[in-house]
């Protein structure tokens with residue numbers, strides 16, 4: 001299927017590894033030029049070089065923490081006129097609902113709600129002027145089914161989801177779609193760190209922790225960044241222009257729900 005993306009430009013935040021990288025690779029495979037961001041410059045440059053070599057697209061990098069206002073300004077400058085925005089950042093740490101203070105909540109809001117909103121506000125108006133644009137926010141399955149130890153994630157991502165629900169309907173008439181991708185468990189560094197949390201909390205091995213979490217997934221395995229990236233590329237394609245304000249769950253069937 002021709003996704004109609006050749007020659008477009010995309011900003012993919014938090015994309016040196018994991019799901020953000022999966023989205024960047026899938027877009028590059030469709031001929032999309034990229035602006036990539038992550039905090040660690042070394043991994044970011046390595047990912048950029050691999051994507052250039054594999055797909056022959058232009059890749060610009062902006063290293064820095066996407067929650068930092070100065071870094072956001074640099075990223076926005078590099079991304080002027082982009083057709084596609086993929087919002088992403090690291091997830092908040094696990095913990096107990098009784099332990100989180102105001103600073104913990106603000107940090108989660110900055111990463112998983114306010115940074116994506118700031119980038120939408122900065123980049124969507126030019127997409128509207130052009131009459132075409134795509135925004136995909138990487139959120140979490142925790143938006144549909146709360147994960148008790150990830151209360152900071154449950155809270156911040158639901159805030160972003162509410163913003164997208166209203167805003168997507170305000171920009172759709174200008175040819176811009178905004179949708180969310182909700183990962184269940186995927187085989188990335190984040191999944192390894194959450195496996196470690198289960199290992200430590202229950203005094204079991206990493207293999208046992210992973211097997212325990214895999215057993216909660218009807219597909220019987222973790223998702224891959226390639227599968228996740230393919231869904232992102234489809235939502236960014238010209239075939240997906242009628243999909244507005246939706247929350248697409250990629251969880252191998254883990255959420256036991258009829259709708």
Ligand code: NAP
Nearest residue numbers: 014016017018019038039040066090091185186188189190
């Ligand atoms: P990951 O494998 O840890 O990769 C995170 C990527 O984001 C890395 O490239 C990292 O590079 C970059 N990054 C993290 N924080 C950043 C920041 N503040 N500014 C700029 N770049 C940043 O994580 P992932 O599994 O791909 O997860 C992506 C998102 O999906 C996270 O919000 C996660 O909570 C959520 N999610 C993941 C899963 C899962 O099973 N994997 C499930 C549900 C939700 P640097 O460290 O160098 O910055």
